[in-house]
Amino acid sequence: MPQVVIVGGGTGGSIVANQMARQLNKELQDGTVSISVIADSPDHIYQPLFLYLAFDQATPQDMRKPERQILDRHVRLISGEANRIDAEAQRVILTDGTSIPYDYLVIATGSRPAPEQIPGLVEGGHQFYTEDGAIQLRQALRDFSGGRLVVTVGVPHKCPVAPLEFTFMVQEWLKTRGLGDKTEVVYTYPIGRVHSIESVANWAAPVLEERHIETHTFFNMESIDPETHTITSLEGDTLSYDLLVAIPPHVGQDVIGRSGLGDAGQWIPTDRHTLQMIGHDNIFVLGDATNLPISKAGSTAHFEADVVAANLVHRLRGGLGMMSYDGKVFCFIETGLKEATYITFDYDHPPVPSMPTEMIHLYKLAYNRMYWLTPAGLL
Amino acid sequence: MAETVKIVDARGSFCPGPLMELIKGIRQEPVGTILEIWSSDQGSAKDIPEWVQRAKHELVKNFEEDGVYKIQVKKLR
Numbered sequence A: 001m002p003q004v005v006i007v008g009g010g011t012g013g014s015i016v017a018n019q020m021a022r023q024l025n026k027e028l029q030d031g032t033v034s035i036s037v038i039a040d041s042p043d044h045i046y047q048p049l050f051l052y053l054a055f056d057q058a059t060p061q062d063m064r065k066p067e068r069q070i071l072d073r074h075v076r077l078i079s080g081e082a083n084r085i086d087a088e089a090q091r092v093i094l095t096d097g098t099s100i101p102y103d104y105l106v107i108a109t110g111s112r113p114a115p116e117q118i119p120g121l122v123e124g125g126h127q128f129y130t131e132d133g134a135i136q137l138r139q140a141l142r143d144f145s146g147g148r149l150v151v152t153v154g155v156p157h158k159c160p161v162a163p164l165e166f167t168f169m170v171q172e173w174l175k176t177r178g179l180g181d182k183t184e185v186v187y188t189y190p191i192g193r194v195h196s197i198e199s200v201a202n203w204a205a206p207v208l209e210e211r212h213i214e215t216h217t218f219f220n221m222e223s224i225d226p227e228t229h230t231i232t233s234l235e236g237d238t239l240s241y242d243l244l245v246a247i248p249p250h251v252g253q254d255v256i257g258r259s260g261l262g263d264a265g266q267w268i269p270t271d272r273h274t275l276q277m278i279g280h281d282n283i284f285v286l287g288d289a290t291n292l293p294i295s296k297a298g299s300t301a302h303f304e305a306d307v308v309a310a311n312l313v314h315r316l317r318g319g320l321g322m323m324s325y326d327g328k329v330f331c332f333i334e335t336g337l338k339e340a341t342y343i344t345f346d347y348d349h350p351p352v353p354s355m356p357t358e359m360i361h362l363y364k365l366a367y368n369r370m371y372w373l374t375p376a377g378l379l
Numbered sequence B: 001m002a003e004t005v006k007i008v009d010a011r012g013s014f015c016p017g018p019l020m021e022l023i024k025g026i027r028q029e030p031v032g033t034i035l036e037i038w039s040s041d042q043g044s045a046k047d048i049p050e051w052v053q054r055a056k057h058e059l060v061k062n063f064e065e066d067g068v069y070k071i072q073v074k075k076l077r
């Protein structure tokens, strides 16, 4: 009986499992195929709400559901942390020593912020890319009585629009708290414009200026001095801050490094179209875990999951599985507390943003509630 | 011995884009590494050297081959 093992029960892993389970319902019932998900957390977490958690507009309860409830009942949920993937022996070894054999492996372990890579950042800065981080930032924002709030962006990072969204949202939020006159918001970005996507940068630059948000481009944080409250870039600029909100550089998960499957940043070399791990016909990779030059976003994981699930099902039924991923990404962009826009692009088509509207903002809020249909494989 | 060159294939990358992919490579590789970034965006031939100069790394090569812009950068610090 072919065994499909999926490591990671986040957005990408759950969609693959559920889409496959729906199509292979009969085989699963007959016991001629098995699908397992290895998940290191009993809850599925909807990470985009961390942004709202920092502003006390969502609570930890709003962003979690038990993974068991999300997965099709024919999918086996293995609770535990994958400690090592042995691609030679075709096994995943869990931290408790359990060894799980596979015929096909799907790696969907995501990425994690690595603030420890920047000297002084853990002590001197805040971030909203983890639940704990967002909770601490919520308190810091609540206690903030004005001053210089610096937003700085590390490379690489997931959700490329969150830094800009946070910047716009925090300024409005501080105004509503009566701190508008007492606060300077500063935004820094690693490359020569305010966002990686040229059209988004062209739209955002005048908005930042109009809102008197001080902007520094070509700014890659190198170190933070928590004593003097300063941040220095590798380009040689130093800025002072009262409250520092950093998007830390990210790395792939440590299990990838321990298993020798990744590059220096623990990203897995992946074929940009087939989504197979380079050199491994029976290992598929999706979502944040790949080394592909595309946005690390839930939508990316979603579009990739469609391809991985379809090809795996086809192969299990004796086909070749030749569906190809075209690099598609879709992102909403919050432009304040009341309006939003969106962009979509792929390897061959550049993104073209549309004017922000209240409607798109309301849709994004609605999607935050409907998200659960996505890992369920329905939306 | 010829120095090995690490290829960073950022063709078709609108976000994060070729420069951001280069910065990622520079951040994670050791000093002395030569990275060759591939871009389908002509703008990279100008943007990348500009950053390389500011960040005080070394521009080794900057050329076009079959519509792909290839820029080699050596990590100096």
Ligand SMILES: Cc1cc2nc3c(=O)[nH]c(=O)nc-3n(C[C@H](O)[C@H](O)[C@H](O)COP(=O)(O)OP(=O)(O)OC[C@H]3O[C@@H](n4cnc5c(N)ncnc54)[C@H](O)[C@@H]3O)c2cc1C
Residues within 6 Å of the ligand: A007, A008, A009, A010, A011, A012, A013, A038, A039, A040, A041, A046, A047, A048, A049, A050, A051, A080, A081, A082, A083, A108, A109, A110, A111, A128, A129, A130, A158, A159, A162, A253, A255, A286, A287, A288, A289, A296, A297, A298, A299, A300, A301, A330, A331, A332
């Ligand atoms: C603040 C914030 C805002 C965001 N906003 C957006 C947005 O608006 N739109 C958008 O599209 N995306 C957004 N994202 C990004 C999005 O959440 C991720 O890109 C997406 O979740 C990636 O999916 P994934 O399946 O690759 O990884 P994840 O969803 O992160 O799932 C990985 C899973 O693997 C598990 N895991 C890791 N290691 C192991 C192990 N060793 N053993 C077992 N399990 C393991 C993890 O616990 C996790 O459950 C945002 C992210 C953040 C942090």
